[in-house]
Amino acid sequence: MTYWLKEVAALPYVCGRTTALPQWKELDRPREKLLHHGRQYLSDAELLAILLGSGSRRETAVDLARRILHAADHDLHHLGQASISDLMEFHGVGQAKAITIVAALELGRRRQLLARPERPQITASVDAYHYLLPVFQDLTHEECHFLALNRANRVLRRVAVSSGGVSGTVVDAKVVFGRALQAKASGIILAHNHPSGQLRPSTQDRELTRKLVAAGKTLDLPLLDHLIITDGAYFSFADEGLLS
Incomplete structure (x- = not known):
């Protein structure tokens, strides 16, 4: 309960x-x-x-x-x-x-x-947060999604990657970039929720981000940000300088 x-x-x-x-x-x-x-x-x-x-x-x-x-x-x-x-x-x-x-x-x-613009331009982490918050709001389990962006940083589509339990979900980098290439993305923003309300990234979150950054450089399809989202706040790897 x-x-x-x-x-x-x-x-x-x-x-x-x-x-x-x-x-x-x-x-x-x-x-x-x-x-x-x-x-x-x-x-x-x-x-x-x-x-x-x-x-x-x-x-x-x-x-x-x-x-x-x-x-x-x-x-x-x-x-x-x-x-x-x-x-x-x-x-x-x-x-x-x-x-x-x-x-x-x-x-x-x-x-x-439905109230969101069809293809909004993401110019800052807060734009991605407001766009994705309704997706994660009220979830009691973890999910991971990414935004596929074009060269103007406009959203081409949102893609669901994985769904897990209360404390984690498994994300496969090959799946992420495979779907991003299918969407003809020029860049991606990854996001997942923490139902616990804890904003700080886990060791697994940091390791996943490192893998995606490295793979993105190889494919010339950069990871632009990784957000951890709760109902009232978010953590941005890009804002914290953790994408290098």
Whole structure:
């Protein structure tokens, strides 16, 4: 179970007095509030309550939503990391409700991906970070991707290289450069995430970077940067002078 949900999901459902839904004024109910006032006027708990659809005899959907958000430290990025089984740990959340929440959050993540320019120009490490963050956001396992760039440093495509466990993923330099050549890239930026939030590169990260730099020089297809990405920050080998 996701660490931030583990203890809180087991808390009693009564965290204070709850208000039965029939006692609410009609326009204060989440669905009616959205219909009459607009989505921007709803709190996170009210929006989540709409996804839940209903609560139980013990609590309203809004009360249940508040418990779930409390478990996620009121952070939607944390909530986005929850699995179906994590959400089902909450009293009142069955499989159907859990699936609805996970699907809605995934749609939000995909919307972020579509909002990017089709072929942005990467002029600094921060550009690559902002372009790739939606790809790695909310992942609880490591993945490695690279950006294939043309001579103007515009993105030709993003290529998924490998997917691993919580603490690592295996990257084959031959696979990376084989796919980069297929994409007709003039340079590449490698990136992988650290679900732990630890930004400092491991010994394996440094060794992989050295191999890719050497191979890139041989193929005249340079590794322009290697990013380690977390939800809130990144580490750039290029910025730190570690690509020589």
